[in-house]
Amino acid sequence: MEEPKYQIRAQYTASTITVYQAYRPEIGVPAAREGRFPDVWKRDRMTWIKPSFLWMMYRCGWGTKEGQETVLAVEITREGFEWALEHSCLSHYERGLHPDRAAWQRQLKRAPARVQWDPERDLHLQPLPHRALQLGLSGEAAHRYADEWITSITDVTPLARQIHAHVRDGDLDTARRLLPGERPYPAAEGLLRGGVDALDSAAEQTG
Template structure:
């Protein structure tokens, strides 16, 4: 099978599937977290995507951490994205400056949920920042949550919303030193599949086999306003 060859030759951390096959099973609207798990670990993991320049990416893969990388800034917010197509939209399929390398980062779902529970939505931060006496409070938020329009492989907006989580400060330190299980460079896979997008051959486009991320904790679901 072509899908098995893609996964085996490139040693990907996730299963792959045809985009058009997955598309039939994904919700078309609402706030939805699409994700895949690491096939080399257990099904209690979630893969998050980030895009970097070659210097940071090579260090991160070689050392399996971003800590002590001279080009990685711990003073700015780092954004985590579980949705592959949203990452492709954001990075232009690994073509935008300083986003030429795509990393798949594995962490446990329980830690991902802990980050979500600590999050403050961008809209709440904006309200706080514009409220008298609350500007300083909004400035110390370590976990920021955004629901943005999801995008198809060509970059077109969809009705469905995709999540991205920004972390900094203590949350970033914990993520870097305690929560990362593995870091894999999937840039070759991205560039190979981008050829199918460029030639408009979606029938051949393979992506991570993402499904809807389920959260049983009603308090957490309500906190992030998950549909």
């Protein structure tokens, strides 16, 4: 069955959702140990969270890229995640969705979160036709993320290395069984201000 082009897929429970980030060990190791980010983590910078494990692996090279050696699974409240979606703006101008580029820029400047859709990845980290969500948090959203939404932080670098080893060995079935169980996230209609329905509608108008 073909995947919808724009759909949030994630590992989640009734109250939490897991997102991924990768940091240098000086940030990632104490974050996993303490369950919160250390003081060196800057709340005033934009931080990007990814519900897709494989997109995170593409971004950090299975935890081998400099400055991204520690891969974290950050469990946050669904309430917080959905607050960010509700207060988000699409990260790029979309003709047919925004009245004009200036209106989009004003919205982008005000929004504490931004939505970006990038090609999802397979086990070989090759692009797939459907998209994975990245959610950028800044200002109020970044502060809420660090101080209110996080329920746990787990170092999943060993899991990333284990899966990568199976991929290198050609044992894709074992690699696939080890992947986090991601499934479509039940985002309420209209939850994504810069999101799925609007993008699909804009594509229909311009196509």
